[in-house]
Amino acid sequence: MRTQEVRLLRFNPERDAEPHYETYAIEIIESTTVLDAIISIKDFQDGTLTFRRSCRQGICGSCSMRVNDKERLACNTRVEEIIKEGQTMTIEPLANLPVIKDLVVNMQPFWKKYKAIQPFVIHDAAKPKPEKEYTVPHAQIRHMQKFNACIQCGACYSSCPILGTDDDYLGPAALAKAYRYAVDPRDDATDERLRIIGNEDGIWRCHTIFNCTEVCPKGVEPTYAIQQLKRMSVKTRLGGSPR
Amino acid sequence: MSTSPTPGGGYRITRPYKVGYTHIRPGAIDTGTLAWLLHRITGVFLVVYLLMHIFIVGQGVRGQEAFDHALAFVQKPVFVFLDAGLAGVVAYHAFNGLRIVVFDLGWGIRIQKGLFWVSFLGSVAVFLGSLYVVRDLLV
Amino acid sequence: MAVMSREQTRARQVARQKQPNTFWPWFLQRVTGVILVVLLAIHIGVEHFGNLNKPGVMERERELIIFSDVAYRMSMALWWAIDLSLLVFVLFHGLNGIRNIALDMGVRETGDKVVTAVLSIVGVAALAFGIAGLIAFKRFA
Numbered sequence: 134m135r136t137q138e139v140r141l142l143r144f145n146p147e148r149d150a151e152p153h154y155e156t157y158a159i160e161i162i163e164s165t166t167v168l169d170a171i172i173s174i175k176d177f178q179d180g181t182l183t184f185r186r187s188c189r190q191g192i193c194g195s196c197s198m199r200v201n202d203k204e205r206l207a208c209n210t211r212v213e214e215i216i217k218e219g220q221t222m223t224i225e226p227l228a229n230l231p232v233i234k235d236l237v238v239n240m241q242p243f244w245k246k247y248k249a250i251q252p253f254v255i256h257d258a259a260k261p262k263p264e265k266e267y268t269v270p271h272a273q274i275r276h277m278q279k280f281n282a283c284i285q286c287g288a289c290y291s292s293c294p295i296l297g298t299d300d301d302y303l304g305p306a307a308l309a310k311a312y313r314y315a316v317d318p319r320d321d322a323t324d325e326r327l328r329i330i331g332n333e334d335g336i337w338r339c340h341t342i343f344n345c346t347e348v349c350p351k352g353v354e355p356t357y358a359i360q361q362l363k364r365m366s367v368k369t370r371l372g373g374s375p376r
Numbered sequence: 377m378s379t380s381p382t383p384g385g386g387y388r389i390t391r392p393y394k395v396g397y398t399h400i401r402p403g404a405i406d407t408g409t410l411a412w413l414l415h416r417i418t419g420v421f422l423v424v425y426l427l428m429h430i431f432i433v434g435q436g437v438r439g440q441e442a443f444d445h446a447l448a449f450v451q452k453p454v455f456v457f458l459d460a461g462l463a464g465v466v467a468y469h470a471f472n473g474l475r476i477v478v479f480d481l482g483w484g485i486r487i488q489k490g491l492f493w494v495s496f497l498g499s500v501a502v503f504l505g506s507l508y509v510v511r512d513l514l515v
Numbered sequence: 516m517a518v519m520s521r522e523q524t525r526a527r528q529v530a531r532q533k534q535p536n537t538f539w540p541w542f543l544q545r546v547t548g549v550i551l552v553v554l555l556a557i558h559i560g561v562e563h564f565g566n567l568n569k570p571g572v573m574e575r576e577r578e579l580i581i582f583s584d585v586a587y588r589m590s591m592a593l594w595w596a597i598d599l600s601l602l603v604f605v606l607f608h609g610l611n612g613i614r615n616i617a618l619d620m621g622v623r624e625t626g627d628k629v630v631t632a633v634l635s636i637v638g639v640a641a642l643a644f645g646i647a648g649l650i651a652f653k654r655f656a
Contacts, residue, residue: 146388150379202403228398232389294409297399299621300392333618333627337541340619341479343408343488344401357485364482370538416616423609430602430641434648463559470552477545509564 137161137212139170142225144232145181152232155179156221161212167200168207171224171236184236191350194286198236199225204288204348227291243290246303250311250329257321267319280313280358282351289345289355295338302338303330305345305355312358315365316376323365323375331366339363407489411472411496418469425462456513464503471495544611547604554601562588589652602645610634 136158144152157174168186175182184207185195191209198207201215201223216222230238289305296302303311308330315326330336336359345355365375378391400409435442449455472495478484484491507514588594617630 144389144393146382152389152393199401202401223403226393228401229392231391232393292401294399294401294412295619297392299619301621301623332537333623337537338619340412341408341476341488342412344406347406347408354485356479356488360479360482360485363480366538367480367542370542419609419612420616423613426605426609427637427641430645430648434644434651459563463563466555466559470548470555473548474552477549480545506564 134160134162137170137216138221139174140221140223141171141174141182143182143235145234163213165212166208167205167210167212167222167224168196170212170222171207183234192284194284197286197288197291198227199291204292206286206350209350227287229291229293229296230287238287240287242300243285243287243304243306246307247285247310250303250307251322251326252310252314254314254317254320255322256319260321269318273318277313277317280309280353283309283353284351286350288348288350292344292348294342294344295340299338301334303335305359308336308339308362309353309355309358312362315362324369327362327366327369327375330362336362336366407492411475411492415469415472418465421465422469453514456510457507460503460506460510463506464499467502468496468499471498540611540614544608547608551604551608554597554604557597558601589649595649598649599646602642606638606641610638
């Protein structure tokens, strides 16, 4: 049992003109997670503290936030894991998105871009249907599963410096999902997908900074997906076929 | 950051909130972020240097005397040292650029951090090598 | 799961042919970059550091680069080819890089047209000045 200093970025739109930091002291043990910490602050010190959380087991994606300048899921990050002796823990909401209150951000830009890449399989009605079901080789499904693991937590979106200066960039999550559908053998709209993401708002804005890959709690590796999309674009542009 | 008034008299943030350079996360600069930052900084520096360089060498239009006069100025020992530094900067931008091209070909993404250190140490080697090559002129 | 009609398929084929032309700047940046690694290695090695330990250099009060050396190189077609390619590729690569920074800052459409126009003018002007400089060496040699 020891004392930990926690610095939170607070913002109440009905009272404050700008976000500001407030410091709290809490008692923690070895297994205390960041989510435990802010719940204890809300329960015992300031009931107005607002944040999103749900499953508390790292699968819903609600509790992603910046802890000591790095995006993490609050529920599966232990304080002891990231804090050195005597260091203050600073918690801020996700970056690159408007702040609604305290640690709650407006995820609408994130969802808008996610929808823009058409995250569903598109069939060509002109092609003949298979006799039974559409078959996909096992290796292919396993490859796509990695990008299906995305829980849309927004950590990658917050960590990308390009989104820090450019609001139009589609972002790692949307592009990784675009890749998942571009390589799905059941999908016939590859050309259209490459057109949607092959412009200055899409893959050409990625500079392989790798922040997204570093912070993804599910190991999705958006950078890898975006690089493959660039390869597919090159192949299409130079006269070949994307897959 | 932009704000709009709320009925309670405070303000709602309508654009992403930013403090200074939070988008590059000063407290958590990873290898990939550092590689990109240095690449961009060296790139801008080299463009500025390039335009100066074209201007200076272009002094040849004014004849041999003018050219040798201009060049003699930029060959004092301090400039020779900076020339070796320039070689190092070009080498960093070139090696990291090749690292990026390797990623664009679809290879090496899992070892991206190792590749950065290779390109960084390579550019330090080029800098030190250049210093060695011009050592007689540094006095 | 979305199923398309024939009209939609056809519309997509048409749309594919009208892809926005933003692939080439990205692609050429890589192509010129790789070529520049080689050209710059030659340029710096020969034209910046190449005069060292040559007889006569130290007696000339330690000057590394002088007019007559450059003029001599300009009498050879190989060096013309190298220096000309260097000028064109490096100006494209550098100024396209600046344009990339503008795009990363969120500049699009009208702002992008302005930035591209300004950078193109700077590029053409620098290229012209550089070529005039190279020609001058040949003329004065």
